[in-house]
Amino acid sequence: MSAVRELAAGLWRIRLPLHFELNHVNVHVLRIDSGFLLVDCGYGTDESFEALESGLRETGVAWSDIREILITHCHPDHAGNAERVRERTGAPVVMHETENAYLPHFRRLVAEPGLLDPWLLSWGAPPEAVDRIRDSFADMTGTYRPAEAGRVLRGGDTLHGWAVIATPGHAPGHVCLHDAARGLLISGDHVLEAISPNIAWLAHRDALADYLASLERVALLSADRVYPSHGDPFGGLQARCRALAGHHDLRCNNILNALAAGGETAQQIVERLWRRMLSPFQHRFALFEVMAHLAYLENSGRTTCDRSAEVHRWIRTPA
Numbered sequence: 001m002s003a004v005r006e007l008a009a010g011l012w013r014i015r016l017p018l019h020f021e022l023n024h025v026n027v028h029v030l031r032i033d034s035g036f037l038l039v040d041c042g043y044g045t046d047e048s049f050e051a052l053e054s055g056l057r058e059t060g061v062a063w064s065d066i067r068e069i070l071i072t073h074c075h076p077d078h079a080g081n082a083e084r085v086r087e088r089t090g091a092p093v094v095m096h097e098t099e100n101a102y103l104p105h106f107r108r109l110v111a112e113p114g115l116l117d118p119w120l121l122s123w124g125a126p127p128e129a130v131d132r133i134r135d136s137f138a139d140m141t142g143t144y145r146p147a148e149a150g151r152v153l154r155g156g157d158t159l160h161g162w163a164v165i166a167t168p169g170h171a172p173g174h175v176c177l178h179d180a181a182r183g184l185l186i187s188g189d190h191v192l193e194a195i196s197p198n199i200a201w202l203a204h205r206d207a208l209a210d211y212l213a214s215l216e217r218v219a220l221l222s223a224d225r226v227y228p229s230h231g232d233p234f235g236g237l238q239a240r241c242r243a244l245a246g247h248h249d250l251r252c253n254n255i256l257n258a259l260a261a262g263g264e265t266a267q268q269i270v271e272r273l274w275r276r277m278l279s280p281f282q283h284r285f286a287l288f289e290v291m292a293h294l295a296y297l298e299n300s301g302r303t304t305c306d307r308s309a310e311v312h313r314w315i316r317t318p319a
């Protein structure tokens with residue numbers, strides 16, 4: 001099957017390979033007055049870059065036809081090759097101002113895999129598991145080549161006729177693109193059909209509160225077709241937003257129930273919720289996901305956290 005699919009007039013999807021569990025990431029090519037806008041750049045490998053090059057060729061787009069590069073968010077599968085694509089095209093990179101502001105933090109996380117160790121240990125992860133998580137992410141160093149924004153966006157901006165919808169949550173400066181006239185939404189990782197986007201704990205933010213507010217915002221958009229970064233196009237945006245919000249509501253309740261028995265660490269909650277062996281990759285995501293929920297529950301007064309010892313314990317607030 002071809003990696004290229006024409007989705008609508010002047011809109012193409014190019015599917016790029018990922019070597020980890022997600023399997024692929026979709027980037028999008030949009031025709032604009034002056035040439036083409038590329039939405040996302042794929043993972044930072046030669047394989048991904050060559051797949052993008054051949055996909056563009058099949059679409060009939062030369063590197064030099066690309067006038068602008070939008071990064072929906074700076075995760076490695078979306079922005080990993082952005083610097084290389086920027087050099088090849090000479091086109092400026094645009095992204096939300098918040099995502100651009102977080103870029104040094106993301107770069108540091110990838111360049112220094114051990115940076116997370118103290119957090120993971122304070123969440124109760126066993127030291128051997130922390131070692132495995134660090135080692136499994138160490139091979140990402142060197143493949144993450146995002147680019148700084150030449151121009152930053154804010155929610156409410158318009159990009160070549162598409163409305164930029166700020167959708168923080170999955171990433172702090174995530175954006176979607178909406179074409180109201182045609183009822184099209186390029187949803188990035190904000191709304192996916194088959195999987196629930198990972199909502200990861202981030203210091204000084206309430207990622208889950210952000211995400212739920214972004215879901216409400218997007219559910220109000222008129223869009224018959226949704227084009228996600230992972231998976232195939234789908235309809236039923238409102239229902240999917242409701243289902244995703246319901247998933248997080250259920251997870252919050254499951255966590256509160258787990259806490260009813262007494263103080264628990266984030267690691268203990270992961271073990272209760274995922275009753276199977278997790279790869280180091282899944283384990284890290286599960287811990288960050290649980291922490292995002294615990295922080296949300298703490299902010300809404302439903303949990304408290306005892307941070308007096310090295311390993312933090314979460315307690316359900318009496319009703």
Ligand SMILES: [Zn+2]
Pocket residue numbers: 073075170171189
């Ligand atoms: Zn992502």
Ligand SMILES: [Zn+2]
Pocket residue numbers: 025075077078189229230
């Ligand atoms: Zn992604």
